[in-house]
Amino acid sequence: MSLNRVALASIAACLLAAGPGLAADGVIEINETRAKAGGITPGDAPGYPVTLSQPGSYRLTGSLIVTTASLSAIEITSDDVSLDLNGFPLVGIAGCNGEGATLVCTPTGAGVGIFAHAREGISVRNGFVYAFPGGGAILSQVEGCTVEDVSFLFNAGRALQVGGSCTLSGLVIDRNAGEGVFVLTNDPSPADSPSDDAVLRESVLSRNRGEGVFTTSSAGRDRFQIERSAISGNGRTGADLRTEGGLRDSAVFGNAQGGIRLGVNSQDPDSGMLRGNAVRSNLYGFALDPAQVGYTHNNVGGNTNASSGGVQIGPNVCEGDLICP
Amino acid sequence: MYARALQAMFRAAILAAVATAPAPTHAGDGAIEINQTCAVMTGCDDADSPGFPVTIYAGRHVLTSDLATSDPSQTAIQVNGALVWLDLQGFTISGPTSCTSPGPACSPTGSGSGIVTVSSGYTTIVNGTVRGFGSDGIAVNNNCRVQGVLVTENGRHGLATGLGCVVRGVRAVRNGSNGIVTGANGVLAHNLADGNGAAGMRGEQGSVFVDNTSDGNGAEGIGGYVGGNVVNDNHARGNALYGIRASAGAIVEGNTVADNGALGLFLNGQAGYGFNVIRPSATVPGSTTVSAGAQNLGDNLCNGVTTCP
Numbered sequence: 001m002s003l004n005r006v007a008l009a010s011i012a013a014c015l016l017a018a019g020p021g022l023a024a025d026g027v028i029e030i031n032e033t034r035a036k037a038g039g040i041t042p043g044d045a046p047g048y049p050v051t052l053s054q055p056g057s058y059r060l061t062g063s064l065i066v067t068t069a070s071l072s073a074i075e076i077t078s079d080d081v082s083l084d085l086n087g088f089p090l091v092g093i094a095g096c097n098g099e100g101a102t103l104v105c106t107p108t109g110a111g112v113g114i115f116a117h118a119r120e121g122i123s124v125r126n127g128f129v130y131a132f133p134g135g136g137a138i139l140s141q142v143e144g145c146t147v148e149d150v151s152f153l154f155n156a157g158r159a160l161q162v163g164g165s166c167t168l169s170g171l172v173i174d175r176n177a178g179e180g181v182f183v184l185t186n187d188p189s190p191a192d193s194p195s196d197d198a199v200l201r202e203s204v205l206s207r208n209r210g211e212g213v214f215t216t217s218s219a220g221r222d223r224f225q226i227e228r229s230a231i232s233g234n235g236r237t238g239a240d241l242r243t244e245g246g247l248r249d250s251a252v253f254g255n256a257q258g259g260i261r262l263g264v265n266s267q268d269p270d271s272g273m274l275r276g277n278a279v280r281s282n283l284y285g286f287a288l289d290p291a292q293v294g295y296t297h298n299n300v301g302g303n304t305n306a307s308s309g310g311v312q313i314g315p316n317v318c319e320g321d322l323i324c325p
Numbered sequence: 326m327y328a329r330a331l332q333a334m335f336r337a338a339i340l341a342a343v344a345t346a347p348a349p350t351h352a353g354d355g356a357i358e359i360n361q362t363c364a365v366m367t368g369c370d371d372a373d374s375p376g377f378p379v380t381i382y383a384g385r386h387v388l389t390s391d392l393a394t395s396d397p398s399q400t401a402i403q404v405n406g407a408l409v410w411l412d413l414q415g416f417t418i419s420g421p422t423s424c425t426s427p428g429p430a431c432s433p434t435g436s437g438s439g440i441v442t443v444s445s446g447y448t449t450i451v452n453g454t455v456r457g458f459g460s461d462g463i464a465v466n467n468n469c470r471v472q473g474v475l476v477t478e479n480g481r482h483g484l485a486t487g488l489g490c491v492v493r494g495v496r497a498v499r500n501g502s503n504g505i506v507t508g509a510n511g512v513l514a515h516n517l518a519d520g521n522g523a524a525g526m527r528g529e530q531g532s533v534f535v536d537n538t539s540d541g542n543g544a545e546g547i548g549g550y551v552g553g554n555v556v557n558d559n560h561a562r563g564n565a566l567y568g569i570r571a572s573a574g575a576i577v578e579g580n581t582v583a584d585n586g587a588l589g590l591f592l593n594g595q596a597g598y599g600f601n602v603i604r605p606s607a608t609v610p611g612s613t614t615v616s617a618g619a620q621n622l623g624d625n626l627c628n629g630v631t632t633c634p
Contacts (some may be wrong), residue, residue, distance in 0.1 A: 023354075031355060061355030063384055086354060087385030087410030087449070128408045128447065149470065151408075151447055170491055172447070174468045202514050202535075204468070204489045228535045228555075230489070232510040253510060253531030253553045280531070280553030280574040297622050299576040299597045302552065315622040317576070317597035322620060 023059065027084070030074075031062035041078075048073060049115070055080035060088040060127065067093055069109030069133040076116035083114070085127020085150065090114070092132035094156040096175055099207035101235035101256045105156035105177040109133035112157070120144045128153065135178060136160055141186065147171065158182045159208065164198055164222050171203035179214045180205035180234065185243065186218035197223045209235040212255065216242040226250055237261050238282060246273040254281045259303065262310075263289030274298050274310070285318075286310065300324070356412070357381070359402070360390035378441075382406035388416040388453065395421050397435030397459025397480065404442040404465075411440065413453020413474065420458040424478040424499045426520055428543070431501040434480035435459025442466045446487065450474060461485050462500065467508065471495055482506050483521065488529070492516060503527055504542060509551070513537060524548045525564065530572075534559055545570040546585065552593075556580065567591040568603070577601065578622075587611055589627075592619035602626045603633070 021029045021040060030040060030050055038046035041053040049072040052058055058081065064073045073090040074083065090113040096105040113129035114137040116122055122139055123146040129136040135157030139145055145166040152159035152171065158178030162168070164185035173180040181200060205212035212231040215224040224245040231238040231252045238255035239247060241262045252259040259282035263270040272288075274295040279285045285300035288310030296314030300307055307318070307325055318324035363369040364379045373380045377399050379392070383406040392401050401418045402411070418439045424431040439455035439462045442448050446466040454475040455462040462476035467487035475496045476483035483497035488508030496517045497504030504518030505526040513532065518525030518539040525539030530551035538560045539546030546561030546568050553574040560581045561568035568582035573595035582589040582603045589603035592615065599622030606612035614627040615634035627633035 029354075059354070087356065087412060089384070089408045091408075127410065130408060130447075149449075149472075151449070151468065151470065153408075153447055153468070170470065170472070170493065172468050172470055172489065172491055174489055202491060202493060202512050204491055204510065204512055206468075206489045206510055228512060228514055228533055230510045230512050230531055230533050232489075232531045249533065249535050249555055249557045251510070251531040251533050251553055251555045276555065276557050276576055276578050278531070278553045278555045278574055278576045297576065297578055297597070297599050299553075299574050299595075299620075301574045301595055315597075315599065317595065317620040317622070320573075320595040320620075322622075 027057045027059045029059055029061045030064070031060065032064060033062075035064060043077075047071075048111075049075040052076045052078060052081050052083070054078050055121075057082045057084070059084040060086045063088045063091060065091045066111060066132070069093060069107045069111050071111045072113065072115045072134070073111075073132070074114045076114065076119060076122060079119050080121040081116075081119075082123045082125075084125050087126055089128035089130050090132070091130050092155070094131040094133045094154060096131075096154045096156070096177065099175055100233050101209060103175055103177055103207065103209040103235065105133075105154065107133050108156045108177075112136065112138045113152075113155070114139070116140070116142050118142070123147070125149055127151075129159075130154055132156065136173075136176060139163065139166075141184070142166070152176055152180075158210065162198070164217075166198045167201075168199065169201040169203060171200075171205075173203065173205045173208065173212075175207045177209045179210035179236075180208040180212045180231075181214070182210075183213070183215040183224055183243070184217070185215075185222040197225070199225045199227065200229060201227045203229045205229065205231045205234065205238075207233045211236045211238070211240045212252075213239045213241070215240070215245060231255065238279075241272065242270070244270045244272055246275070247277050248273075249276045250278075252277060252279045252282065256283060258282050258284045258287060259300075260286040261288075262286070263293045264309070279303070284308070295324075354385075356385040356387040358389045359386055359392070360388065361392055362390070364392055364401075377401055378403040380405055381409055381411070383408055385410045385412070387412045388414050388418075391416045392418045394419070394437065397422050397433040397437055399435075399437040400439075400441050401437070401458070402440045404440065404445055404448050407445045407447045409442075409445075409447075410449045410451075412451050413455075415453055417454040417456055419454075419456045420479075422457040422459050422478060422480050424480075424501060424522075426499060429478075429499045429501060429520060429522055431478065431480045431522075433459060434501065438462065438464050439476075439479070440465070442469075455479070462497075465490070476500060476504075483518075486511065497521060497525070503544075504539070507532060518542060518546070525561070528554065530554070539564065545591070546582075549575050561585065561589075563606075571596045584609075585612065588613055588616050590615045590619070592616050594618040594620075596620065597622050598625060598633075600624045604628055 136152035159176035462479035483500035504521035
């Protein structure tokens, strides 16, 4: 047998072993029919959730609709999984009324759109996660993730939870019953310590019942940066960062319990910076650690209550003039 | 009630779509294909009738050819459902309108748009061109995402969106009214607006404009209305009115503003500005740098000096 024939036979064997859902480009396809059949990866039982137990690239080729409140659509149990929603939605059964602090979604349950726990190298792109009773994408303690160009809408829990070292961009997160983005970093492993920096860019976080963004850390000195984003109409604080971090070039508008908290109620004295933001029409503009958070070139005005804390390290506009607390 | 009704409508639509056996219009990746042949002859989706507009309801749709209409009051694609992802795949949706500079003067005008959403939201549109419609190039509702699209020579706006949209990498060129106009609390980044009849780009309260270029438009280059906008790191040059206009609570920082017909920065007294380079037009009477009363945060260069206005 020639080398080419050996190679061809090997490739053919791999394709057969991979099953009928392997596209010509090597990506494993996921759709409703395959979800019901099971076997997308080893250990994937028929029905939901679709279990992705092996590293690789996966792509939706149809919408996934989950009609049981306790079941998730996709569960990732392996590191290094790339999931392209390919423009399709994951759809649950929650329904919501109201917005911001008055948003109510039913039913609640354990089922989420995408679930992973304590994994690394997860990416999710290009689609919608809609109306799940337990939340949108719960990537709990997932380090090194990427979430891009995904809309999280009308989920009955938090929209998106990630760990450290994640890049989030192009997100539309509207009217979820928990936080818009929840970041919990608690990986003290030497490979990750002392930093688990993460960033959220060019995203809309609006009308969620919880905070637009909430970050907290139980280990290390992690940092979360928000850039070029619009955070508005959320039922609690627009951005409550209980890690090191900052906001830059972002609009924080009309959040029910305040605009920005940074370094307040943190376990450690967290430092941070606010620069180039417009913070308006919130309960208060900002509440900052009095010594470790600096702010400059922001416009903070039209808020109900006064701002507090922080160190003015350059000029700002506060309530229409250049005198700030 | 609206949100619940919308969700019920969407779920019914998507359940129907999933329950229907795959038709010849489904691409290999599961998307529903839209092309000129199905638009005119057969209908492109299960619930779409032959003829324009192509009506789509839910899920991923891809263009597999250019689409062309000849009536300025005819819409090409109408989105009737929620959670639609429309990938133009580099193709062009075109109508009969053309626009010539200066002005621009667009003819014929009418009520047709390239893509319009009706009673729905959460639409994503990517990767293609929408040219020559009698009204808007693209008109989409709330919480949309529009990326990598050229909208040009449409009789009214190039792109009009509802609130809470992400607009990135859009080029709006020579449309009859605004290049890009958005509702509140949106993000506009890395866009270009050139030679449109009104503003290059406009947004309402809480909008973020970053890293955009707006040149040669018929009103302001970039306009942040109502209040609380961020207008940072943009370029506005040669616009007929202001370079940048912003309301109370805005921060205007890091911009390059030159050769505009009136003020470089036309700002409310409660707006702040810093780190900008502002140069008035040498040839337009009344062209100046910054409106009096706005809050100067320093580090601006106004017509060659660091004292502004």
